[in-house]
Amino acid sequence: MSQQNLESLDVGAIREEFPILQREFNGEQLVYLDNAATTQTPDSVVDAMSDYYREFNANVHRGIHHLSQEASVAYEEAHDRVAEFIGASGGREEVIFTKNTTEAENLVAYSWGLNELGPGDEIVLTEMEHHASLVTWQQIGKRTGADVKYIRVTEDGRLDMDHARECITDDTAMLSAVHVSNTLGTVNPVSELVDIAHDHDALAFIDGAQAVPNRPVDVEAIDADFYAFSGHKMSGPTGIGALYGKRDLLEEMQPYLYGGGMIRKVTFEDSTWDDLPWKFEPGTPQIAEAVGLVAAIDWLEEIGMERIQAHEEEIARYAYDRLTAEPDVEVYGPEPGPERGGLVGFNLESVHAHDLASIMNDHAVAIRAGDHCTQPLHDKLGVAASARASFYVYNTKEEVDKLVDAIDDARQLFA
């Protein structure tokens, strides 16, 4: 990405589309650096959702009237738009809307895992998995008798790929790996991982919750069997996420949630299922959220995913450099560059991460402190909690400076 293109990203204009960023606390303007948890939502997404409620709110599926037709078309086409965005050539049949990434992980775990796994099978995860996949597959392992193995994380916060090749064997049935770590920021070599899994006839699930929001993702180039992400981490609404799955796999899988909207023929004795993706979307779905997600994708693509990635990398590099320049700050994860996403996890020596986050909050700097849903990884790092600053398209280097000022303040308070 050239410098010239980077400069053409007008962060000032972008920020005007986010009124929430103008909020002040204790007389100081909000510095929102908790984007890995959830991103803010631009006016266009809020408007799209409010237009839906004002103009074509109706239940989907088979409504004869005009409103239901409009809502149905918008909801169905949202699947096509998501498919196009992540490079799923199969269109809507390969995109299932879920509540979030966690539910997508559970959908595959219940629909595929419970039916296909048994003693002697292996599930391979990474030590940097989010609890969304770690807890899900750990519990599915317990219920099916399948073993769960973890690919090691190296000292510098990368996956040990030699260990990956050892872990993934002919007994491996499923590999579930995070695309970008929400704690270390590591961008994992997911294509390589998927290839290793496929060499052993295992399926590969990639958790893209921290990747889809900030970089171009092509699920077919990765060759993932399943890929999942959440709307609220990519300037879209909460309550909607998506599961991509290869069509032949989804066709074979049985639904694990039953009800209306997912059936074809029902008798008192038995039922048959609707086509993809509807057989996995029972009940009234997230219609407004699907409309909002489309608006978010439109908004992101208008800026350009490459430019968003470049901007995030630049802010992350600046934050990394400023934080590593502080002798009493420990920064986790790989060095800046293409193998690191737009978040920086760190700890200030002698100040607990929660105290640090509280002091930052007094200065209207919003960061996250805790285990970030990666408790085993924190055990491995030897800390109970870490602080995390995570960036998005609307963040600036000046905001990173405010973060570092707040660290100075915390250090003085605790000196």
Add this chain to the structure above:
Amino acid sequence: MGLGSDMYRQQILDHYKNPRNYGELEDPTFTHIGENPMCGDEIRMDVVLDDDEETIERVAFKGDGCAISQASASMLSGKLAGKTLEELHEMDRDDVIDMLGVDISPMRVKCAVLAEKVAQDGAEIYQGDLDVDKTTTEDD
């Protein structure tokens, strides 16, 4: 940016940096530990009762964690001496927050009240009214 934190007034920071009654007691009447695993806060409290088996004579604590949890344990350890177990059981979260003397933000209340709950649970176990290994305030 000034040193203007509401939650980190001098008293809290002083107790955090120079904890009172820190350590272990010889032959405590009862000992109990508490842990908030999501935060990483840990507190162990040793309590010695008077011969009346009702009045708290001495309290010591050891722990690790954020300033709020550790300062709270330090301040509580002094406040409890001379109180009866009944008075200990009557204490609630408002008493702890009054003792700290600062506004505790909602997400940090669990840090503030951990020490109190450890002392109360330890006493209840001693009195035979409770059976837990560890106390946590993350479920509250």
